[in-house]
């Protein structure tokens with residue numbers, strides 16, 4: 310999805326309607342007969358970081374930026390995919406879906422179609438188009454949004470039964486097995502299932518979920534993109550997963566019922582955790598306490614205690630910084646600055662880490678002041694060059710994937 314940033318600065322929100330998508334579609338394919346349009350949003354996680362692959366809890370929201378896939382059935386098994394931002398079209402056959410090393414951005418789409426076909430769903434050929442405004446590489450899940458929009462569009466065109474949870478899981482499988490990135494279920498689930506005005510409380514083991522209402526007025530979700538992109542995200546992500554597995558292996562040796570870190574109660578961790586190698590111990594501590602923070606977050610949000618939720622966000626950041634060690638000086642600076650600004654209830658790094666974004670809970674009437682103060686303070690803390698790449702997105706909790714009808 311790098312394509313999307315090529316022509317459009319990530320700060321610009323793209324106003325799209327079904328009509329404008331159809332117009333572009335007709336220009337590319339000659340007509341828009343039978344076109345169906347799916348949209349799927351990016352996400353930001355409010356709390357519950359690096360818990361999804363430990364069978365734990367997460368609390369993301371979908372944001373007001375999305376990937377759009379429009380598709381029209383063809384009578385054969387040919388698939389054409391055109392990217393508006395790249396201005397490139399690729400073509401392949403449903404009987405031979407392969408990883409594309411030249412146009413890597415197409416692999417999210419290819420992967421989803423391949424997973425569907427592998428499940429025995431016989432798809433129709435398609436003329437398709439992708440566009441969107443989810444910033445890429447920022448940790449806002451543009452790839453999950455592309456996968457979910459692709460799967461949704463395929464379903465609209467080929468009309469097969471698939472429930473929403475199954476769709477999220479299939480998209481995760483496409484990312485794991487086809488694209489080759491070992492992510493958890495959070496991003497795809499949020500993109501598919503989120504609901505406007507709510508945070509999505511998800512149990513990543515059972516996939517039981519609950520829509521938790523957020524305060525309807527007086528508060529905004531503000532995302533700060535640090536502008537830092539570190540190549541080591543994938544390797545460090547995999548290292549953290551291995552360290553968690555080492556923790557599980559140890560706990561299973563003392564408590565045979567343990568399957569994942571999610572199963573280790575705080576008391577057992579405190580009783581038996583001292584035996585762990587120090588690094589593994591820190592990783593386990595983060596995951597185990599982070600799970601309790603997510604559960605607590607849901608309680609305080611339901612009770613309307615947004616200040617308490619904000620404090621849990623700060624605690625989560627400190628844990629990611631000191632115990633899980635996936636933050637970086639720039640993310641720490643953004644959180645420290647936010648803490649000192651008026652009207653900020655909570656702030657933390659969000660997503661995999663090593664760069665990317667922070668998420669801030671800001672009182673509505675303090676948002677302008679936040680946006681005005683942050684760039685200068687960030688320049689002082691991280692240097693002019695970094696501050697030049699800072700981007701601030703003021704967003705709110707939006708709906709998950711749906712068909713774009715108007």
Ligand code: GLA
Pocket residue numbers: 357358359360361362492493494495496660661662
């Ligand atoms: C990435 C992954 C998610 C999750 C987060 C960390 O965003 O795609 O599945 O593991 O990192 O919470």
